[in-house]
Amino acid sequence: MVGSIVAIGMGLAVIGAGLGIGWIGAKAMESIARQPEAVGDIRSNMILMAAFIEGAALIAILLAFLVAGV
Amino acid sequence: MRKIIIFNFLFVFLICSQSAVFAQDHGHEGHDHSTHENHDHSTDDHSTHSATADSHDVHGAEAHGDSHHGHSEVICGVEVDHSFEVGKTAMHHIGDANVYSIGPLQLPLPVIAYSNDGGLDIFSTSKFKADLLGHGDGHAAYNGYVLHEGSLKRVAPGQNFPNGEVKIAGFVPKEEIDAKGKKKEVMYVCDFNELYKIENKSTADAGLFGGGITSFYDFSPTKNVVSMILVTLFLGFVFRRVAKSYKTREGKEPKGLQSFMETFVVFIRDEVAKPFLGNKWEKYFSLLLAIFFFILGLNLFGQIPFFGGSNVTGNLAVTMVLAIIAFLVTNISGNGHYWRHLLAAPGVPWFVKPILIPVEIMGIFIKPLTLMLRLFANITAGHIVLVVFVSLIFIFGDSGQNVGGALGASVGSTLLTLFMMAIELIVALVQAFVFTILTASYIGAATEEVEHH
Numbered sequence: 001m002v003g004s005i006v007a008i009g010m011g012l013a014v015i016g017a018g019l020g021i022g023w024i025g026a027k028a029m030e031s032i033a034r035q036p037e038a039v040g041d042i043r044s045n046m047i048l049m050a051a052f053i054e055g056a057a058l059i060a061i062l063l064a065f066l067v068a069g070v
Numbered sequence: 071m072r073k074i075i076i077f078n079f080l081f082v083f084l085i086c087s088q089s090a091v092f093a094q095d096h097g098h099e100g101h102d103h104s105t106h107e108n109h110d111h112s113t114d115d116h117s118t119h120s121a122t123a124d125s126h127d128v129h130g131a132e133a134h135g136d137s138h139h140g141h142s143e144v145i146c147g148v149e150v151d152h153s154f155e156v157g158k159t160a161m162h163h164i165g166d167a168n169v170y171s172i173g174p175l176q177l178p179l180p181v182i183a184y185s186n187d188g189g190l191d192i193f194s195t196s197k198f199k200a201d202l203l204g205h206g207d208g209h210a211a212y213n214g215y216v217l218h219e220g221s222l223k224r225v226a227p228g229q230n231f232p233n234g235e236v237k238i239a240g241f242v243p244k245e246e247i248d249a250k251g252k253k254k255e256v257m258y259v260c261d262f263n264e265l266y267k268i269e270n271k272s273t274a275d276a277g278l279f280g281g282g283i284t285s286f287y288d289f290s291p292t293k294n295v296v297s298m299i300l301v302t303l304f305l306g307f308v309f310r311r312v313a314k315s316y317k318t319r320e321g322k323e324p325k326g327l328q329s330f331m332e333t334f335v336v337f338i339r340d341e342v343a344k345p346f347l348g349n350k351w352e353k354y355f356s357l358l359l360a361i362f363f364f365i366l367g368l369n370l371f372g373q374i375p376f377f378g379g380s381n382v383t384g385n386l387a388v389t390m391v392l393a394i395i396a397f398l399v400t401n402i403s404g405n406g407h408y409w410r411h412l413l414a415a416p417g418v419p420w421f422v423k424p425i426l427i428p429v430e431i432m433g434i435f436i437k438p439l440t441l442m443l444r445l446f447a448n449i450t451a452g453h454i455v456l457v458v459f460v461s462l463i464f465i466f467g468d469s470g471q472n473v474g475g476a477l478g479a480s481v482g483s484t485l486l487t488l489f490m491m492a493i494e495l496i497v498a499l500v501q502a503f504v505f506t507i508l509t510a511s512y513i514g515a516a517t518e519e520v521e522h523h
Binding site: 040044047048054055059061 | 341342345436439440443444447500503504507508511
């Protein structure tokens, strides 16, 4: 029972992170199309922002692991 | 030049600190009890013994050395099921081991183990008489230590297990209910007469990942430590050569290996160090480069097939030490401005402060925590996916009974694995870069000089 709820929670966390990273990617592509000369700055900032969102999802997944493990 | 020498020292420092933590880490390997609850269904597997024997060539074509045969055997009167389980195999492959596997070969490594009742033991894993082409199960016990699935375990104290070399028949898993009322898999070793309970090595996870303090501590150079030393030696060699060519070719254009490495160094300088650290970039540059090349080297080393397949950067202990280094550097170099904004939050309404300040203080610890988890999760996930794709051969081949299925699946599995490895090459670069850029941004935020408003 706990395992199933944990699985749902992990799925939700991944959906959230996926939406966030997808949004960042879309906006970054748009910005690069508008200003191709800023591609370097946009790319590194895109990766940085994606990493922050990933961090939030990772905390959720870690908590899910802990709940499932205990 | 001086900076490159500093790298070498930093790498050695990283290694030393890691190998100390390694000994305690084994946690994430032993906690997948829920995945194999169906242990007692093995009676109908007897007839398959002969079928597996003549499909060995299919197993031989497989990338990993350990072939899991779909048969059971009787050890100490208990029927042990050896049929293939994907979850277990994946966990075994991402974990650390006390043998180094090159292709199907299992090379012995030294063991340095300490137990409260037995004292310090130093010997080689060749004492366990494991098959050179097997999958890491020892055929002998030495001073109460045994080798099970490549990792060192010990007969729990108080069972009158003889010291010295003892021949053993095999390992028997049993499901038991522990003190908390939870199902747990406990391993037993059979010395041809009796079953003895064996324990995993001590881990520092306080039971969070199914580990905990047991009767012995393992300080041996495991597969991951050996991989780390190999990568460090390689990086040291590369950087010494590059440093030398900067000396001999002063004023000339870079050449060969030198220009290859310069691309990375200039990239880190222009994309990471200078934008985030401002005019103090030179002070932290060697640290950033050390982190970048250490992670990149180990990520790529773990992707080499048939050569250890070590999952070093996918090990929580390693990423934890790297994150702790980032944490210490950030907070030690943090200036007054950083601490004032963290602890006093000037310019924030008073009723927000009780919420904001605890959140900011939590943030100090959450930053390295996510740094640790991100690298661990990305690299481990990549390794698990690779193992699962290779496992498709066994799933479709029905543990060696369906040769046609295995042949068909091996074609698909090879293509999927190749595709995944191509993605993993990108992930290896991106994760090394992300770790570096985040470390730089944390240090940059802590050392920023701001005029007061």
